[in-house]
Amino acid sequence: MRISVVLAAMGTVWALPAHASEPQVEGAIYLERHESGERRIEPATELRSGDKVVLLVRWRAAGDRDGFTVTTPVPRTLAFQRESSEEVEVSTDGGRNWTRFGQLRGAQLDRVTHLRWKIDARQAAEGSGSFAYSALVR
Numbered sequence: 001m002r003i004s005v006v007l008a009a010m011g012t013v014w015a016l017p018a019h020a021s022e023p024q025v026e027g028a029i030y031l032e033r034h035e036s037g038e039r040r041i042e043p044a045t046e047l048r049s050g051d052k053v054v055l056l057v058r059w060r061a062a063g064d065r066d067g068f069t070v071t072t073p074v075p076r077t078l079a080f081q082r083e084s085s086e087e088v089e090v091s092t093d094g095g096r097n098w099t100r101f102g103q104l105r106g107a108q109l110d111r112v113t114h115l116r117w118k119i120d121a122r123q124a125a126e127g128s129g130s131f132a133y134s135a136l137v138r
Helices: 009-013 106-111 121-126
Strands: 002-004 024-035 038-043 046-048 052-060 068-073 078-083 089-091 114-119 128-137
Touching: 024 068, 052 068, 052 078, 052 114, 078 106, 114 128, 121 128
Parallel strands: none
Antiparallel strands: 002 046, 024 038, 024 052, 052 128, 068 114, 078 128, 089 114
16 A cells, blocks of 8 residues: 655644744654665655654754753554654653653554653753654554
8 A cells, every 4th residue: 555645744743833932843754765784764755554764853942941842743644663762751642641662562652642752951952953753654
């Protein structure tokens, strides 16, 4: 089964702020390929069921602000696989309850509906940062 990715439609994945003074959050989706023993990622334009993707979440904020939280849903067409940090919090129930990624059991991974990263004041002072997570196309 082939799934066409319309990145504009996936824009709902990334919560953009209502006010310019709030952190700016944007995302990008990359297709992961393994060829000749090498791992490559390339911008996703078309995906097929079973493809492995890497989602990159980037944030920017005024450097003099307090900490904040970045929360993003996992698109329903994707099954969450792993995150780049054990510190991320995940939800399997639409964002009502949260637990650390490291506390999930294997069977719960594909039920992850939301991810949440807490940016402390020190990180916020740096002005920008990013997170990545991988998923499989359902």
